[in-house]
Amino acid sequence: MKYFYLVIIVFLASCASPKVFSESALNEKIQTLDRETITFKEVLERNKGKKIFAQIFASYCPVSQDSFDDVLKFQKENPEFSFVFLSVDHSYYDWKRGLAYVKPKGQFYYIPEKGEGSLGKFLKLKSIPRFLKIDEQGNIEVFKTSKVSDKLK
Template sequence: MRIVVIVLVTLLFGSCAVFQPKKISVKPLEEKLITINRESITLKEILKNGLKRETIIQVYASYCPFSQDSFKDVVELQQNNKKINYVFLSVDHSYHDWKRGLETLKVKGSHYYIPKKGKGEIAKFLKLKTIPRFLLIDKNGKLKVFNTSKVSKIESKLNK
């Protein structure tokens, strides 16, 4: 009887575990994004360029008030962590809205537009329902922080 109870408790708590992948899966890495110059690039290519250091990815929309508020924290984070690679992925309504929104952003880093917005492979991987979303990737391409909405959670895991 004890064994049955132990198995049931293990299954119960095991099924409540939060999905925390170790790496970004293949499909999201191959999704096509758009550069500021309207060129096509994959997430895999973007991440390959910054693999020598930790990378923070923020998924946002320039029109979103929560995203706009988060940029204040990101600017502060950038001032204290200059050696980190910053990647910003926008789910704005259109390429032109995104370009217009970039004019007001004070964050520094690489900016890309996700044409499939919340319906592409990146959004599926992140289970993207709200923005902003942050990821922290270490030098080896492993996810240290997956899918948080707070810069403070990223800060606590930097360089650890």
């Protein structure tokens, strides 16, 4: 019986959402609109002291496109957030073209490694859109939600 409880505890601990980013996720290289390379850690540092609403999306994805109206509404209701958009488009050029149809405003970055890099693996990125809430110190408050909801406020 003791082993049963141990297995349950280990299972529940493995399902818990992380509260901090791994070093490898923080050091993942992503690209700016000007195709400059920065790390995800630098994005968090640029926004230190502010709550961050982050969306992982792809401009070609219909579900991501549908989510932008909800994101716009959230932006209007929560102007105190920094808005960070991380794209997993097929290529940098597809992403740049697709941004013409993205309604929300904020900081836009392209993840060249998509879900296969350290950041994607850390996030267990299997579907998009994906939303995160990050506190003023860069800690994760909401690790995974597939829609804009009250738990992001």
